[in-house]
Amino acid sequence: MKTQSTARPCKQVALLRFATAGSVDDGKSTLVGRLLYDTKSVLADQIEAVQRASVDRGLATPDLSLLVDGLRAEREQGITIDVAYRYFSTPTREFVLADTPGHVQYTRNTVTGASTAELAVLLVDARHGVVEQTRRHAAVLALLRVPRLVLCINKIDLVGYDEAVLTAIGKDFAELARSLGFESVVTIPVSALVGDNVVERSAHTPWYDGPTLLGHLESVPVTPPEADAPFRMPVQYVIREHASDYRGYAGQVASGTVRPGDEVVVLPGGTRTTVTGVDTADGPLEQAGAGRSVTIRLADDIDIARGDVLAAAGTPPRVTNELDATLCWLSDKALRPGARLLLKHGARTTQVIVGVLGDRLDTDTVSWADAPEQLAINDIARVSLRTADPLPVDDYADIRATGSFLLIDPPTGNTLAAGLVGTPLTLAG
């Protein structure tokens, strides 16, 4: 019996994390089920269960939405559901899909799903086009700075595969997306039910020459915008090994690239030093980019602890106790000015006092409205904060990892809000 196979380098396959959003009944479950089914990511026992359930309900073809309808059953039981994660892959890519339900808690859900997404698929019903819910979802995706957006116009079988419908909705949406600051949008006409243009190119839409949804997901660049930003890395843990006198600072590169020889600054302290090694358990690297967990060795013996941030010496983040930020309020417990909470930023947790509340984002009209007296669940508003410890921060619009934070309720430990440094959403006219 052999327990090891001959060494063979694995084929490089990139990972794309993306999120879906859409209103109830636009066909999101069917679309996700279709992606899983057509990429053969569903195993035989699951498909058999769906076929049985579909027959029980008197359906002629399997209802693919049942593959993912876990969420629906849970909604009925009152279980917290914000995001369900699905996994599928093709020979060239692996996908982690954050599937967010489109009902009442859509802000909380969309914020959570979008926070880790490099791309979002937004769904509309071809019969209804861009509706209020579409605007809300797009606004939240823009606020969270999801780098890439895809609009799927679903149920095109119900509008006779009419090109004019696609063109009109696409035009409406492009205008919305532009006003929210998205640089480009890909619009794809699909029928999740029939399978048109999801994985297989449709014979019903000869006038459409763009990619299928899967084709687009497989070819879109996966590099995060932070790859080209200046280097940042919060120190999570100090690794010491006494026998070899090893001392290294462990963390995940948040942005940019780090190489031996780079000059870095340790914040908030401000000491400068030089990187002497970028280590992993498999040996030293010549360079490490955003997303990579590494251990960094430095030239000088400086007092560095968990929570400190290593940053490119020439382009450091600002260090401040005063933050202007945008909050997505996720809790049933309301927020009032003066509240004393905890704030987690990178690997540091500090106390924070909430100052004045600023403009609230009216997601119905997608415009800034007057400051509210308090924040309720699903509210998005500007706020000023004062922290006990100084924090090295970037604007969320520039670097998501060092521009984001959590607000935590001290007595319960619950997560109250997703925080974004600055105002990442700019509304054009």
Place this chain on the structure above:
Amino acid sequence: MTTPVLDALDALESEAIHIFREVAGEFDRPVILFSGGKDSTLLVHLAVKAFAPAPVPFPLLHVDTGHNYAEVIEFRDRIVAEKGLRLEVAHVQDWIDDGRLTERPDGTRNPLQTVPLLDTIVEKRHDAVFGGGRRDEERARAKERIMSLRDGFGRWDPRSQRPELWNLYNGRHAPGEHVRVFPISNWTELDVWRYIQRERIELPSIYYSHRREVFRRDGMWLAEGPWGGPRGTEVLEERTVRYRTVGDGSCTGAVESTATTLDEIIAEVTASRLTERGATRADDRLSEAAMEDRKREGYF
């Protein structure tokens, strides 16, 4: 300027290492659940990588049903010794002997692991417990958190799960509460196998095809053992099998397979017709809601 995009396995590895380090930074007494199975062996491998060249700063815990395969226990003890780790073992048998647990009529001990696990967590004051759960294992896990808060009774409250944003994990807990941590949540079964191959991670031999005396029960090939069987009309016969999960011998079935190498296992998994758990764990087949119920009880 831009560095090349991380390969999927590198991205998943980096994510898991990040989670291990967060827990090491924020908790006082973490522990890794380690059964010798492939997912927990992967966890230990990742933990070693997260803190190298320093040792892993927490112990391992095995909740031992006593219904084991000799090869797995030998493997477990050898890995612990080779990697210089510390292992705590909670023997389900001790709980049965002193009356805190009663043997089930069907002889299955998987559900009996909950109480020894929770008792050990309380006794050793563990505040973070790493498990090898993956979200793709079944639908009920799709919305499971990477860090999941459990109350003083080890229960999971599905109504008060914290949202997980970016890679900022909130592990705050009150005394007596603990957090379950799943660093390989985002790995699929295929990722696990491909990574095991890439990293040349050793597994217990029962994961590879071998000849074994087995009998048929409830659509599965079970091995003879202290858990009982064969009974009635069940007959022992020698088959070429391998195991896809390592669990209580009374309810973990072998699958017929000739896969003796990782390449062959990966080919088999790729063409797989059944999910891992559905194929081999009898207690998961008891009811569709079995997993959810056990999670509420504090089982993984």
